[in-house]
Amino acid sequence: MAVVSIRKEILEAIIQHAIEDVPLECCGLLMGQGNLITHLRRMKNALQSPIRYAMEPQALLHFFKEVRSLQLNHLGIYHSHPTSDAYPSSIDTEQAYYPDCTYFIASLRAPLSPSVRAFSIVNEIVREKEIQVVD
Numbered sequence: 001m002a003v004v005s006i007r008k009e010i011l012e013a014i015i016q017h018a019i020e021d022v023p024l025e026c027c028g029l030l031m032g033q034g035n036l037i038t039h040l041r042r043m044k045n046a047l048q049s050p051i052r053y054a055m056e057p058q059a060l061l062h063f064f065k066e067v068r069s070l071q072l073n074h075l076g077i078y079h080s081h082p083t084s085d086a087y088p089s090s091i092d093t094e095q096a097y098y099p100d101c102t103y104f105i106a107s108l109r110a111p112l113s114p115s116v117r118a119f120s121i122v123n124e125i126v127r128e129k130e131i132q133v134v135d
C-alpha cells in the first residue's frame with residue numbers, strides 16, 4: 001500500500017472540522033512538501049449538503065495562489081461523511097480531478113470514534129493509502 005504522511009495536528013484538524021460542520025459535509029485542501037502534509041485550509045462546502053461537497057472556483061484560485069507563494073505543493077483534499085463510511089462515494093470517484101492528490105475522508109458514522117482513511121483516485125480507480133502520522 002502506498003503511504004501518505006501527515007502531521008498529527010493536521011489530521012486532528014480534519015476531524016475537528018468534520019465535527020463542527022455536522023450535519024453537513026465539510027471540505028478543505030491540504031498542502032506540504034514531498035510526501036508530507038503540513039498545512040490545511042478549510043474550504044466552504046458550496047453545496048451545504050450532508051451527502052455532497054463542492055468548492056467555489058474563486059476559493060480554489062485563492063488557494064492555488066497561496067500554495068505558490070508558500071512554495072508548497074497541493075498534496076491533498078479532504079471531506080467528511082457525516083453518516084457514512086470513510087470510503088469514496090460514486091460521486092467522489094467520478095469527480096476526483098486531481099490524480100496526484102491524496103483524498104482524505106473523515107467518517108462520523110461512529111460519532112464517538114471518528115475515522116479517517118486516505119485514497120488515491122485515478123481514472124475512477126480507488127486505491128487506499130496508509131496514513132503515516134508524524135508528530
Ligand SMILES: [Zn+2]
Binds near residue numbers: 079089092105
Ligand atoms: Zn464523499
